Amino acid sequence: MKKLISLAACVVISTGVWAQTKPAESKTAADSLLNSMDSATRAEPVIATFKSTRLILGATTETVKKNNLNFLVIHRFGDIGGSEGGGKTFFGLDNSSDIYIGFEYGLSDNLDIDFGRSKFAQQVDLGLKYAVVHQTSDNAMPFAVTLLAKAGVKAYHDDQGAFPAFSDRFAYVAQAIIARKFSSNFSLQVTPTYVRDNSPFPFLPGNDRGFFAMGIAGRLKVTKRMGIVVDYAHPFSSFRSNATGGNAFYDPLGVGIEIETGGHVFTIVFSNAKAISETSYLSASQSDWGKGQFRLGFTISRMFSFNKKAKKAY
Incomplete structure (x- = not known):
């Protein structure tokens, strides 16, 4: 028991x-x-801080994904007003200050290689763009950082025999693009930049070979597929700050409307910057908004994918 x-x-x-x-x-x-x-x-990364790899003037933190190709067509017409604008040029539509054709190919999801050619100064650009860190949804990383490095060569352009050696034709730009997506409707970025011209451009006495600049840009979504974009840059150059008269320089500024249409991103812009390449618009913006020396322009971005598609199971 x-x-x-x-x-x-x-x-x-x-x-x-x-x-x-x-x-x-x-x-x-x-x-x-x-x-x-x-x-x-x-820990998920924040995606689509911006809708395209470029806004109006410069690049965004977005990179082209692996085995994708981004085809860019960027156009700037002539002055809307001022001595070179008005009705006689159909408010600048008869002229073009710059035309840029570019390609951006994704070597990996975070690294792409860029190639483009501008009408302005007949410059050819080659660059690399690398996404160093991504903003995360938990704010453990509150912003994204992308590095951009480009070299450009004015292959044919020569004014007053300014290029005694071929190496004098080269210009370089290095940028750290820092962006934050504050909400689904608003994104902002700042872009510390260094520009270097082997031969100072434009060809003016006392011009800087190299200088720093700071850019700031933002996007505000107004509908599901449309946003307002603003892009501004300020070169820290005593030569540019002190230049007067016909040699005066002005900070490049652009405003526009960005429209996403399937595989395209189409941007309609107004800007006082004649040039499209970073080294050129930061070095040589000499148009004044107050004198009507701003122009209509547009950017078309079209993405193509070369990733192998999985075979369908039958």
Whole structure:
């Protein structure tokens, strides 16, 4: 009888211990799984800070994904007003200050190689763009950082014999593009920049070979597929700040409307910058908004994918 009572007591105690520990173990395992899922959700990178790799003047933090090709057509017409605008040039539509054809190819999801050619100064550009860090949804990383480096060569352009050596034709730009998507409707970026011309451009006495600049740009979404974009840059150059008269320089500024249409991003802009390439518009913006020396322009961005598609199962 004692043995039977002892056995029954052991069974009861064991059952009680199991009943108390089992829910705790299940709860711990479930909590761990939920915490893991929650952590993964919080760590997701923020996507589509901007709709395109470019805004109006300069690049954004967006990169072209692996094996994708972005084809760019950027156009700037002539002055709307001033001595070179007005009705005689159909408010600048008869002229073009710059035309840029560019290609951006994704070597990886975070690295692309860029190639383009401008009418302005007949410059050919080659560059690399690398997304260093991405903003995360949990704000562990509150902003995205992308680095851009480009070299340009004025292959044919020569004014007053300014290029005694071929190396004098080269210009370089280095940028750190820092952006934050504050909400689904608003994104902002700043762009510390260094520009270097082997031969100072434009060809004016005392011009800087190299200088720093700071850009700021933003996008405000107004509908599902449309946004207002603004792009501004200020060169920190004493030569440009002190130049007067016909050699005066003005900070490049652009405003526009960006429209997403499927695989295209189409931007209609107004800007006082004649040039499109970074080295050129930062070095040589000499048009004044106040004198009507701003122009209509547009950017067309079309993305093509060369990723192998998975075969359909039948």
